[in-house]
Amino acid sequence: MAGMEVNFAGVTFKNPITTASGTFGSGMEFAEYVDLNRLGAVTTKGVAVVPWSGNRTIRVAETPSGMLNAIGLQNPGLDTFLERDIPFLKKFDTKIIVNVCGHLEEEYVSAVERLADADVDMLEINISCPNVKAGGITFGTVPEVAEAVTKAVKKVARQPVIMKLTPNVTDITEMARAVEAGGADGVSLINTLTGMKIDVNRRKFVLANKTGGLSGPAIHPVAVRMVYQVAQAVKIPILGMGGVATAEDALEMMMAGATMVAVGTANFHDPSTTVKVIDGMEDYMKRNNVSDITELIGCVQ
Amino acid sequence: MAVRECVKVVKAGQLAEGIFEMVIESPKMAELAKPGQFVSLYSNDAAHLLPRPISICEVLEDGIRFVYRAVGAGTTEFSKMKAGDTLVAQGPLGNGYEAVLNAGSKAILVGGGIGVPPMLELSKQLTVPHTVVCGYRNSDTFLVDDFKKYSDFVIATDDGSLGTHGTVIDAIKEQGVTGDVIYACGPMPMLKAVKAYAAEQGMKAYISLEERMACGIGACLGCVTKTVHKDEHSKVNNARVCVEGPVFDAEEVEI
Numbered sequence: 001m002a003g004m005e006v007n008f009a010g011v012t013f014k015n016p017i018t019t020a021s022g023t024f025g026s027g028m029e030f031a032e033y034v035d036l037n038r039l040g041a042v043t044t045k046g047v048a049v050v051p052w053s054g055n056r057t058i059r060v061a062e063t064p065s066g067m068l069n070a071i072g073l074q075n076p077g078l079d080t081f082l083e084r085d086i087p088f089l090k091k092f093d094t095k096i097i098v099n100v101c102g103h104l105e106e107e108y109v110s111a112v113e114r115l116a117d118a119d120v121d122m123l124e125i126n127i128s129c130p131n132v133k134a135g136g137i138t139f140g141t142v143p144e145v146a147e148a149v150t151k152a153v154k155k156v157a158r159q160p161v162i163m164k165l166t167p168n169v170t171d172i173t174e175m176a177r178a179v180e181a182g183g184a185d186g187v188s189l190i191n192t193l194t195g196m197k198i199d200v201n202r203r204k205f206v207l208a209n210k211t212g213g214l215s216g217p218a219i220h221p222v223a224v225r226m227v228y229q230v231a232q233a234v235k236i237p238i239l240g241m242g243g244v245a246t247a248e249d250a251l252e253m254m255m256a257g258a259t260m261v262a263v264g265t266a267n268f269h270d271p272s273t274t275v276k277v278i279d280g281m282e283d284y285m286k287r288n289n290v291s292d293i294t295e296l297i298g299c300v301q
Numbered sequence: 302m303a304v305r306e307c308v309k310v311v312k313a314g315q316l317a318e319g320i321f322e323m324v325i326e327s328p329k330m331a332e333l334a335k336p337g338q339f340v341s342l343y344s345n346d347a348a349h350l351l352p353r354p355i356s357i358c359e360v361l362e363d364g365i366r367f368v369y370r371a372v373g374a375g376t377t378e379f380s381k382m383k384a385g386d387t388l389v390a391q392g393p394l395g396n397g398y399e400a401v402l403n404a405g406s407k408a409i410l411v412g413g414g415i416g417v418p419p420m421l422e423l424s425k426q427l428t429v430p431h432t433v434v435c436g437y438r439n440s441d442t443f444l445v446d447d448f449k450k451y452s453d454f455v456i457a458t459d460d461g462s463l464g465t466h467g468t469v470i471d472a473i474k475e476q477g478v479t480g481d482v483i484y485a486c487g488p489m490p491m492l493k494a495v496k497a498y499a500a501e502q503g504m505k506a507y508i509s510l511e512e513r514m515a516c517g518i519g520a521c522l523g524c525v526t527k528t529v530h531k532d533e534h535s536k537v538n539n540a541r542v543c544v545e546g547p548v549f550d551a552e553e554v555e556i
Contacts, residue, residue, distance in 0.1 A: 022521070023516075024520060029516070029518045029520040029544075030518070030520065032302075033518075045522075051537045052537070053537040053538065053539060054522065054525070054537075054539065057512055057513065057523075057524070057525060057526070058512075058513045059513065059522070059523045059524075059525070060513050060514070060515045060524075061513065062349060062350060062351045064348055065347075065350065066350065069515065069521070071522050071523060074522045074525070074535065076534070076535055080536050216350055217347075265350065265515075266350075267520075268351055268352070268515045268516045268521060269343070269350045269351070270389075271391075271516075272305075
């Protein structure tokens with residue numbers, strides 16, 4: 001539909017809706033249920049230079065209006081990703097945002113270097129996974145480290161770079177400012193909130209990793225608040241995520257200041273959530289005579 | 302190939318303590334379903350986000366029969382449903398036993414506890430002679446009459462109130478059950494015992510695993526199991542129970 005187009009860090013997307021990394025694979029498993037051509041972009045599951053095995057099971061647990069996960073960034077590595085997943089996604093009329101993970105700054109840099117020649121539209125650097133011991137979240141909780149890794153990645157990246165931020169910090173705006181200073185083209189937030197679930201009958205942690213990342217509608221108001229705070233703090237565009245399950249949720253994100261919005265855990269509840277969100281946003285625009293969706297970005301009063 | 306649709310419950314009831322059955326109307330799923338596959342059933346309460354993967358007990362002409370244990374919020378909700386109620390279902394999912402249906406000339410089907418139900422459709426579809434061996438906690442059994450319609454049936458109970466007093470392996474030994482392939486579904490200690498017994502007897506064993514899932518379609522990587530060889534999809538020694546499984550060659554998984 002006309003009027004749904006957004007420009008994020010110089011890239012034009014047909015609509016503001018993408019998928020949250022890790023909830024959609026590389027789209028292959030969802031293609032049976034969703035027309036991927038409808039999506040503004042597919043954001044792929046975190047990929048590293050070499051394959052990662054991830055954590056032991058149990059890796060997921062349901063919580064009220066949400067879930068915990070501690071997958072540990074299992075991924076097949078860049079070789080397979082570039083040979084199998086990217087050619088698959090290129091068959092569709094949608095943009096590709098590649099989520100990149102690493103344990104060390106060098107690993108992020110070499111992954112981004114390898115992706116320089118890949119036909120993808122944007123990179124999202126995961127400096128915020130709560131489920132890997134080394135790397136991930138440690139890069140996302142210390143502003144100086146986040147700035148340094150952003151600079152290092154930007155030096156070799158050919159595509160625009162989004163830094164994905166964790167909410168597990170005292171002040172997320174400090175992290176957003178740090179990656180902006182490091183040259184980030186955008187920020188995405190929020191990653192999951194660290195949580196824990198205990199099986200009272202067995203007196204044991206439900207997740208093998210003890211802790212996991214909380215996602216789903218339960219965290220949506222937290223995400224909206226943080227998107228709003230970050231929007232006041234930085235000039236770079238925001239990809240908002242956290243519990244988005246309906247068009248209303250996505251519109252809230254945009255009004256709080258997000259230019260694009262990702263649907264995550266809701267894909268597990270209904271694999272066609274992304275398309276339902278897009279349809280609902282179009283419907284909202286018609287009902288409210290909004291001719292250009294970008295009018296809504298940060299419009300909350 | 303799977304379908305997602307809002308389906309009508311056409312039959313519901315209790316079979317034993319904590320064990321319930323539900324028949325849903327879905328000609329499309331009935332056409333696609335194979336023994337050993339599962340269907341994701343969704344709660345009508347959106348606060349319960351994740352699907353409950355329920356194994357297929359029987360493929361009927363216009364629908365699917367499930368027999369399941371009510372253990373948590375989702376399955377407890379299902380257990381209270383009546384004929385005429387509706388819910389969202391997505392399936393059939395997983396590989397099922399289809400690819401290994403002709404793996405032997407005489408088969409032993411082993412079900413333990415809530416691993417018993419998928420053995421029924423498998424028994425119906427197997428063309429080779431076979432014996433079904435089911436383990437229950439006590440004499441509060443379920444599906445026994447259904448099994449007896451299609452094959453020889455042997456029982457084991459934890460408390461000895463029916464059949465062999467002991468495990469399914471004890472029953473196989475005590476009642477002289479023989480075959481050259483085992484198909485099994487049940488709790489992990491039982492599957493480990495089946496794997497060991499098959500190895501000792503030089504038999505093939507195909508076991509159906511259970512693991513917590515978030516998506517049921519292979520995207521979340523929540524439900525993996527350790528594999529002996531590198532998995533083709535993951536490139537690490539992890540296979541997805543929901544796609545590469547739930548049925549695995551026992552020798553290929555590290556349980």
